[in-house]
Amino acid sequence: MATVPSPSLFQRFKIAKPKVTVSKDPQDALRIGILGAANIAPNALINPAKSMKSINVVSVAARDHNKAKDYATAHGIPSTHASYDALISDPSIDCIYNPLPNGLHYEWTKKALEAGKHVLLEKPAASNAAQTREMFELAKSKNLVLLEAFHYRFHPASIFFKDLIQKHLVEGHQLQKVESIMSFGSIFPKDDIRFNFKLAGGVLMDCGGYNVNSIRYFSGLEVEKVDTAVPKIISEEIDGRMEATLQLVGGVPAKLTASLTNPWFSLQTWREIMPRVIVETDAKIFTFGMFVMPGAYHYFTVKDKATGSTENLPKVYNEGYSTYRYQLEAFVKAVKNGGGDEKSIPGWVSGGDSVANMTVLDSIYTAAGMKVRE
Ligand SMILES: NC(=O)C1=CN([C@@H]2O[C@H](COP(=O)(O)OP(=O)(O)OC[C@H]3O[C@@H](n4cnc5c(N)ncnc54)[C@H](OP(=O)(O)O)[C@@H]3O)[C@@H](O)[C@H]2O)C=CC1
Numbered sequence: 001m002a003t004v005p006s007p008s009l010f011q012r013f014k015i016a017k018p019k020v021t022v023s024k025d026p027q028d029a030l031r032i033g034i035l036g037a038a039n040i041a042p043n044a045l046i047n048p049a050k051s052m053k054s055i056n057v058v059s060v061a062a063r064d065h066n067k068a069k070d071y072a073t074a075h076g077i078p079s080t081h082a083s084y085d086a087l088i089s090d091p092s093i094d095c096i097y098n099p100l101p102n103g104l105h106y107e108w109t110k111k112a113l114e115a116g117k118h119v120l121l122e123k124p125a126a127s128n129a130a131q132t133r134e135m136f137e138l139a140k141s142k143n144l145v146l147l148e149a150f151h152y153r154f155h156p157a158s159i160f161f162k163d164l165i166q167k168h169l170v171e172g173h174q175l176q177k178v179e180s181i182m183s184f185g186s187i188f189p190k191d192d193i194r195f196n197f198k199l200a201g202g203v204l205m206d207c208g209g210y211n212v213n214s215i216r217y218f219s220g221l222e223v224e225k226v227d228t229a230v231p232k233i234i235s236e237e238i239d240g241r242m243e244a245t246l247q248l249v250g251g252v253p254a255k256l257t258a259s260l261t262n263p264w265f266s267l268q269t270w271r272e273i274m275p276r277v278i279v280e281t282d283a284k285i286f287t288f289g290m291f292v293m294p295g296a297y298h299y300f301t302v303k304d305k306a307t308g309s310t311e312n313l314p315k316v317y318n319e320g321y322s323t324y325r326y327q328l329e330a331f332v333k334a335v336k337n338g339g340g341d342e343k344s345i346p347g348w349v350s351g352g353d354s355v356a357n358m359t360v361l362d363s364i365y366t367a368a369g370m371k372v373r374e
Pocket residue numbers: 035036037038039040041044061062063064067099100101102104122123124149151193206
């Protein structure tokens with residue numbers, strides 16, 4: 001694997017750019033194709049892959065073939081396919097990256113799995129838990145890797161925070177409260193896929209998936225019950241903001257705040273601007289700031305409840321890669337291991353994990369009096 005120098009803060013924000021481009025291992029590099037000329041793909045796949053020998057982005061397919069060609073030229077992808085079906089049925093392709101709108105995840109992931117491809121699937125896994133379960137059962141039956149792209153999980157900073165919390169709990173401390181916040185102002189236009197019910201949009205599906213995942217992951221506890229769910233509805237069945245309170249196993253309370261519509265100049269925006277997870281025990285309050293994108297920036301604080309003092313812990317950037325690069329390494333490793341050994345990969349998001357996450361999203365929509373996405 002190529003080594004990349006630890007980046008400056010400025011460089012870390014330019015996560016889209018690889019520091020080096022390496023030549024591929026001609027025998028061993030996995031061949032992956034992209035469904036759709038998606039906005040997220042350069043950050044999440046194309047650029048991280050450029051600095052890895054073990055995976056090669058060989059094609060992109062778009063509904064309009066010319067769009068795929070332009071995208072391929074812009075991002076240095078050597079070939080294109082004229083349709084999603086053509087890409088999936090190409091026998092020279094090993095893996096598919098599915099960054100389609102949420103409402104199309106199920107259909108195209110199933111098609112890719114049925115064609116024998118491993119799939120790196122954008123979050124949220126599907127429109128609802130039933131679809132998610134079905135996809136993972138199919139992947140298992142075919143011994144294929146299917147990974148819901150909760151990229152933050154693979155970054156060493158997230159792995160550090162998870163260990164920190166779990167060690168503290170193993171020492172005998174009691175969890176008292178968990179909170180996850182991921183709220184932004186209006187960064188996407190009204191016609192964005194995130195606000196389209198037919199494409200399984202809604203802020204809970206978008207930011208909320210991270211909130212639920214981070215609450216479950218760092219606490220190590222599943223959600224037993226949704227107590228309250230308060231949406232800000234911005235169009236039919238579309239939540240622009242969602243606040244929910246949950247009960248984790250053992251009655252531990254949790255809270256999430258997800259928004260893509262915070263008014264820009266408001267106290268609310270200021271309070272919520274930093275995505276963060278806060279884990280409170282009988283003794284300490286642990287905060288992981290910028291947990292979603294720790295490769296760009298993050299911080300850890302630990303407040304001692306007895307003394308009131310707060311300690312800042314050192315940041316964990318290791319090689320300085322983005323979350324997506326660490327995720328891609330994990331995906332490649334799982335595929336090369338032949339599936340089945342994913343649990344040994346730090347941060348791995350298992351099928352059971354993805355189903356549990358979607359189950360909570362479904363329950364929050366139901367508690368909010370809104371439709372589960374279809
Ligand atoms: N992991 C992460 O950090 C992030 C993940 N995401 C996830 O990735 C997915 C895609 O997000 P993003 O890249 O912002 O999306 P885009 O708006 O770029 O859409 C992705 C692709 O969807 C295709 N598409 C197919 N059908 C439709 C349709 N009916 N309407 C609109 N587009 C359609 C388009 O493909 P074509 O080119 O064929 O026209 C388009 O290129 C979402 O699931 C999102 O949650 C998004 C951002 C960050």
